[in-house]
Amino acid sequence: MRLFFTLAFFAALSLAVGIMLSGDDQDVDWLVAGGLFGVALAGEGVRLWLRRGRARSRESSGI
Template sequence: MRIALTLLFFGVLSLFVGALVSGEDYFDWGVAGGLFALAVAGEGVRFWLKRSRAKKRQSSGI
């Protein structure tokens, strides 16, 4: 649930920044998509680190 809310927040934020950067001509999908890709990558790294730390704690107790 937390990851969905985080990605929703960063999705809206990236769309807002894409609209601000584009001006009046066109919507800058490159900027918006790049920012959202960074958010997804960051959440993926956070999830991976959390999972690897949990495995490390579990294996050290045995």
């Protein structure tokens, strides 16, 4: 559920930045908005990957 809210927040934020950077065109700068959302997706993916890696390292006893 946290992932959904985080991605929804970054989607709205990316869309807002795309609208603000569009200027007088009254259109969304989709390249900027998509790039920012891509960075957010990559960051969340890395966060989940690191969390899963730490969980795996706790499972192994090391003996």
